[in-house]
Amino acid sequence: MSLHAWLLLGAFLAVLLSTTKPLGLYIAHLMEGRLRWTRPLESGLYRLCGVRPDEEMGWLRYALALLLFNVLGVLAVYGLQRLQAVLPLNPQQMAAVAPDSAFNTAVSFVTNTDWQGYAGESTLGYLVQMLGLTVQNFLSAATGIAVAIALIRGFARHSAATLGNAWVDLTRATLYLLLPLSLAMAVFLVGQGVIQNFDAYREAATLDPAQSGPQLLAMGPVASQEAIKMLGTNGGGFFNANAAHPFENPTPLTNFVQMLAIFLIPAALCVTFGRMVGDTRQGWAVLTAMTLLFVVAAGAAMSFEQQGNPRLAALGVDQAAGDGQAGGNMEGKETRFGIADSALFATITTAASCGAVNAMHDSFTPLGGLVPLANMQLGEVVFGGVGSGLYGMLVFAVLAVFIAGLMIGRTPEYLGKKIETHEMKMSALAILVTPLLVLLGTALAVSTEAGRAGIANPGAHGFSEILYSLTSAGNNNGSAFAGLSANTPFYNLLLAAVMWLGRFGVIVPVLAMAGALAAKKRIAATAGTLPTHTPLFVALLIGTVLLFGLLNYVPALALGPVVEHLALWMDA
Amino acid sequence: MKTLVRPAVSLFLLLSALTGLAYPLAVTGIARAVFPEQAAGSLIRDDRNRVVGSALIGQQFGAPQYFWGRPSATAPRPYNAAASSGSNQGPLNPALVEAASARIEALRAADPGNRQPVPVELVSASASGLDPHISPAAALWQVPRVARARGLPEARVRSLVESHAEGRQWWLLGEPRVNVLQLNLALDALGP
Numbered sequence: 001m002s003l004h005a006w007l008l009l010g011a012f013l014a015v016l017l018s019t020t021k022p023l024g025l026y027i028a029h030l031m032e033g034r035l036r037w038t039r040p041l042e043s044g045l046y047r048l049c050g051v052r053p054d055e056e057m058g059w060l061r062y063a064l065a066l067l068l069f070n071v072l073g074v075l076a077v078y079g080l081q082r083l084q085a086v087l088p089l090n091p092q093q094m095a096a097v098a099p100d101s102a103f104n105t106a107v108s109f110v111t112n113t114d115w116q117g118y119a120g121e122s123t124l125g126y127l128v129q130m131l132g133l134t135v136q137n138f139l140s141a142a143t144g145i146a147v148a149i150a151l152i153r154g155f156a157r158h159s160a161a162t163l164g165n166a167w168v169d170l171t172r173a174t175l176y177l178l179l180p181l182s183l184a185m186a187v188f189l190v191g192q193g194v195i196q197n198f199d200a201y202r203e204a205a206t207l208d209p210a211q212s213g214p215q216l217l218a219m220g221p222v223a224s225q226e227a228i229k230m231l232g233t234n235g236g237g238f239f240n241a242n243a244a245h246p247f248e249n250p251t252p253l254t255n256f257v258q259m260l261a262i263f264l265i266p267a268a269l270c271v272t273f274g275r276m277v278g279d280t281r282q283g284w285a286v287l288t289a290m291t292l293l294f295v296v297a298a299g300a301a302m303s304f305e306q307q308g309n310p311r312l313a314a315l316g317v318d319q320a321a322g323d324g325q326a327g328g329n330m331e332g333k334e335t336r337f338g339i340a341d342s343a344l345f346a347t348i349t350t351a352a353s354c355g356a357v358n359a360m361h362d363s364f365t366p367l368g369g370l371v372p373l374a375n376m377q378l379g380e381v382v383f384g385g386v387g388s389g390l391y392g393m394l395v396f397a398v399l400a401v402f403i404a405g406l407m408i409g410r411t412p413e414y415l416g417k418k419i420e421t422h423e424m425k426m427s428a429l430a431i432l433v434t435p436l437l438v439l440l441g442t443a444l445a446v447s448t449e450a451g452r453a454g455i456a457n458p459g460a461h462g463f464s465e466i467l468y469s470l471t472s473a474g475n476n477n478g479s480a481f482a483g484l485s486a487n488t489p490f491y492n493l494l495l496a497a498v499m500w501l502g503r504f505g506v507i508v509p510v511l512a513m514a515g516a517l518a519a520k521k522r523i524a525a526t527a528g529t530l531p532t533h534t535p536l537f538v539a540l541l542i543g544t545v546l547l548f549g550l551l552n553y554v555p556a557l558a559l560g561p562v563v564e565h566l567a568l569w570m571d572a
Numbered sequence: 573m574k575t576l577v578r579p580a581v582s583l584f585l586l587l588s589a590l591t592g593l594a595y596p597l598a599v600t601g602i603a604r605a606v607f608p609e610q611a612a613g614s615l616i617r618d619d620r621n622r623v624v625g626s627a628l629i630g631q632q633f634g635a636p637q638y639f640w641g642r643p644s645a646t647a648p649r650p651y652n653a654a655a656s657s658g659s660n661q662g663p664l665n666p667a668l669v670e671a672a673s674a675r676i677e678a679l680r681a682a683d684p685g686n687r688q689p690v691p692v693e694l695v696s697a698s699a700s701g702l703d704p705h706i707s708p709a710a711a712l713w714q715v716p717r718v719a720r721a722r723g724l725p726e727a728r729v730r731s732l733v734e735s736h737a738e739g740r741q742w743w744l745l746g747e748p749r750v751n752v753l754q755l756n757l758a759l760d761a762l763g764p
Contacts, residue, residue, distance in 0.1 A: 076588065221600060
């Protein structure tokens with residue numbers, strides 16, 4: 001890894017971590033209702049909607065509220081796509097989207113996955129992009145934040161029957177966190193060249209017309225969607241090429257800001273957590289574990305991509321890094337981003353549950369592509385999705401104290417709460433539901449004609465494409481080895497089911513655990529309590545995450561990227 | 573359950589209107605007032621006010637007197653700016669090696685005297701299929717061909733490339749690059 005790549009990674013972490021504390025504290029104050037200035041607008045909204053903001057909800061009611069709210073989202077996004085031919089703001093006269101694709105996209109954006117079987121610029125009109133997809137970019141992120149806050153309250157409260165009010169949490173996260181950040185970021189993006197208009201596609205005469213004839217430039221309200229796509233770790237591109245498209249991500253600076261935006265809220269929520277449970281060291285411990293895992297993954301991806309492709313080297317292609325070029329494996333990468341910014345982006349987008357891409361992961365080197373795949377398979381708890389990263393990591397923390405409890409022979413406890421049978425059942429469920437969906441789904445796809453028909457690349461890489469798609473859907477990431485032709489009824493329905501269960505099959509047990517934790521008494525720490533803010537615990541937490549990831553997925557990874565790596569370099 | 577329905581429906585509608593209509597319209601309004609050029613696509617116009625492209629979107633070049641950009645995998649033709657896409661070919665895919673060989677052959681055929689190894693960006697398809705840039709190395713490699721086709725001294729063309737090269741932003745972000753469309757426009761402005 002070059003000095004430049006290290007400096008880039010260092011600068012990224014330095015800027016990110018400088019925002020973490022102020023934003024994290026702001027979120028804590030906001031979600032606990034301690035900001036007076038938010039009240040006038042909020043209370044008007046609640047009156048209009050028939051929300052009683054003081055009503056406290058038990059875990060089941062909280063979960064039902066979120067489920068209902070998200071089902072409405074699926075219906076709305078599905079309906080808008082099916083009706084888009086007769087709706088306004090559709091200058092390219094896009095036709096109604098096919099039912100299977102519309103359903104897949106609806107579930108995809110509601111579950112914060114943003115897996116895209118369709119190509120944006122040739123499928124969706126501007127109204128669907130805004131009123132369908134942009135809305136879900138906000139609301140799915142708000143849902144994730146609400147669940148994380150409810151789980152934190154489970155630890156923070158004692159002898160309590162309730163976790164807060166879902167409507168209030170959704171509203172505050174949307175109005176006072178996601179909206180202002182998005183507005184500022186969107187305006188910045190436009191200044192850098194991201195488009196924002198409602199024009200019909202523009203025709204441009206080209207310079208060398210013998211080659212291509214006039215060029216039709218896709219248009220649209222891109223910046224407003226791009227901002228929340230990153231801040232909400234959604235990742236669904238306005239265009240097919242996502243953040244590799246120059247109109248979505250025109251400069252190295254927009255790229256840097258987009259990378260920061262992905263980790264901004266997930267990192268800050270660690271501080272929110274520490275603050276709300278009354279011990280900031282707990283939040284920093286979780287953040288440290290995340291950061292260490294991330295640095296290793298980013299370093300690996302950048303190194304593997306810089307190695308280039310031995311098959312091109314055999315043709316005499318110059319892949320060496322020098323003053324005049326980035327070198328390395330440039331297939332599927334943009335010149336302005338080169339190797340370091342592309343590999344770093346790929347690591348960030350899969351460590352978080354974002355799934356935006358600024359380079360085509362399908363064309364990564366085998367081990368370079370293994371990094372994003374493995375990141376998702378760890379459950380996206382390395383910063384992770386907005387909200388979902390923190391609640392995922394806290395489930396692993398519960399598991400870690402349980403394992404430690406077995407080793408030292410004491411009843412495990414975390415943050416003054418005894419971890420008992422019910423909590424272990426719920427956390428086991430939350431951890432196991434995703435690998436189960438991913439591996440069974442992959443098995444189904446590779447053993448059916450309809451599943452294998454989507455493969456674009458021959459050999460082990462074809463298997464990786466399928467494994468990647470199910471991994472991405474099950475973990476609500478949304479990035480792809482995009483060669484896979486996934487816009488078929490088979491994949492649209494399979495992946496929609498996996499996305500839905502991968503989202504709410506985790507959220508419901510997490511809320512159930514939160515409810516049980518809130519009801520417990522807080523016990524005082526004794527000499528026998530395992531402290532959970534120490535380097536030892538950070539190591540234990542990292543070990544637990546890696547252990548489960550490896551146990552679940554190593555056989556599948558061996559069949560895909562590992563075999564491909566050996567084949568690529570064997571005769572090189 | 574019943575007491576959840578009304579808040580769910582009305583909150584959903586209200587937040588939808590706010591985030592799906594008010595917010596994008598507000599951004600559009602601000603963008604149009606503050607950054608009208610960028611919001612409309614950074615379009616480049618010729619002296620007859622005709623749009624000849626966007627400063628951010630690459631175009632296909634194949635004539636010897638122009639610098640060529642990255643190979644583009646968009647369908648049905650390269651640099652289709654209404655259907656962005658990469659090749660999505662894996663590193664072991666035989667089609668990837670074939671495409672690279674064909675591209676090297678075309679580059680060599682257009683400049684038989686050039687014995688330097690071909691820079692990787694001239695044989696590898698970009699992620700978007702619309703990459704407006706190539707590396708300075710990839711531009712300099714093409715200088716002899718372009719100079720010969722235009723009857724210009726190589727030094728003149730080389731200095732034009734160098735004046736169009738952008739470095740890393742703040743020595744840190746991105747990679748050195750040359751905007752191919754703008755370089756070719758500058759070439760045309762030099763005269764035949």
